[in-house]
Amino acid sequence: MRMQCKAWSPSRVLKELKSLLRYTPAMGWGTSQNFLGAWWARLLIDRAPAIYREGIALRMLSLSPHYIFDKDGRVWVPGGVLQKEAQRNRVSRRQIVHDVIRPHISPGDVVVDYGCGPGYMAVEAALFAKCVIACDVSEGALACARVLNGAPNIRYVNVIRASEYEGVADLAYSFAVAQHLRDAVLSEALRTVHHMLRPGGRLLMHVVINGVGWKSEADWLGDTSLRGRVKLRCGLDCFSRSPERMLSLAEGAGFSHCRFLPLAGLTSVHDDVAHQHLLYCQA
Numbered sequence: 001m002r003m004q005c006k007a008w009s010p011s012r013v014l015k016e017l018k019s020l021l022r023y024t025p026a027m028g029w030g031t032s033q034n035f036l037g038a039w040w041a042r043l044l045i046d047r048a049p050a051i052y053r054e055g056i057a058l059r060m061l062s063l064s065p066h067y068i069f070d071k072d073g074r075v076w077v078p079g080g081v082l083q084k085e086a087q088r089n090r091v092s093r094r095q096i097v098h099d100v101i102r103p104h105i106s107p108g109d110v111v112v113d114y115g116c117g118p119g120y121m122a123v124e125a126a127l128f129a130k131c132v133i134a135c136d137v138s139e140g141a142l143a144c145a146r147v148l149n150g151a152p153n154i155r156y157v158n159v160i161r162a163s164e165y166e167g168v169a170d171l172a173y174s175f176a177v178a179q180h181l182r183d184a185v186l187s188e189a190l191r192t193v194h195h196m197l198r199p200g201g202r203l204l205m206h207v208v209i210n211g212v213g214w215k216s217e218a219d220w221l222g223d224t225s226l227r228g229r230v231k232l233r234c235g236l237d238c239f240s241r242s243p244e245r246m247l248s249l250a251e252g253a254g255f256s257h258c259r260f261l262p263l264a265g266l267t268s269v270h271d272d273v274a275h276q277h278l279l280y281c282q283a
């Protein structure tokens with residue numbers, strides 16, 4: 001997924017404004033990062049006649065800044081672009097699972113996918129594991145995942161129900177999530193994952209460390225301009241962290257044996273992920 005934060009310019013400001021118009025109506029209450037969390041998003045997908053569900057799920061995904069990219073920034077993304085983007089997600093997520101996650105999965109493992117989105121990674125991981133518990137904060141994203149990437153051994157659950165799965169998982173992974181979370185939310189997310197893992201269970205978390213062209217949470221909070229404040233309030237958050245900060249968050253949540261590995265050495269996927277890092281640690 002493409003999520004680098006670029007410098008502001010007039011055309012970028014216009015693009016951001018168009019994004020806000022497109023993304024905010026489907027946003028859930030409570031957290032600015034709950035895209036597709038609006039009450040009607042899940043309802044629309046669940047109540048749709050079965051033959052329309054896949055198309056509606058892809059259309060819904062285009063109302064989030066996470067999954068579908070239209071180079072022309074159109075609010076009504078053409079159907080061909082939706083299909084192409086779905087395929088791009090499927091191919092890149094499949095490759096990441098094969099290159100990075102699969103070597104750590106044994107056939108009897110229970111695996112957690114934290115921040116699963118529409119489930120393109122979960123459905124691949126489920127081919128090699130006993131079962132995948134795929135969690136997300138967004139009810140709309142989870143509804144899309146059930147339609148687009150359902151499988152008998154995947155449970156798509158809201159993170160607020162994660163406490164029901166104490167100590168059940170052998171492995172947890174999380175991709176393209178940590179950089180969108182503020183420190184306080186990431187700390188809570190790490191605690192949730194730690195709670196779901198059995199003692200000695202492993203976490204593989206994709207993180208942005210000292211990202212070139214990225215700003216930290218403190219930098220964003222320090223930006224008091226109107227556009228900076230609007231972006232932080234309503235847009236997609238993208239934060240880089242120092243290795244020390246990331247380590248202290250992971251260790252504060254109870255993880256040990258933490259180390260960072262450059263993802264470039266693990267996967268050749270055509271995605272920003274390949275320029276970032278993997279945090280590997282144990283519960």
Ligand SMILES: C[S@@+](CC[C@H](N)C(=O)[O-])C[C@H]1O[C@@H](n2cnc3c(N)ncnc32)[C@H](O)[C@@H]1O
Pocket residue numbers: 001033034035066093114115116117118119120121135136137138141159174175176177180181185189
């Ligand atoms: C860029 S998407 C990544 C989806 C998937 N991991 C992938 O790589 O295809 C980020 C996902 O994180 C989810 N998310 C955001 N905040 C979250 C939180 N606090 N807890 C769990 N998931 C969260 C979003 O709803 C979104 O689906």
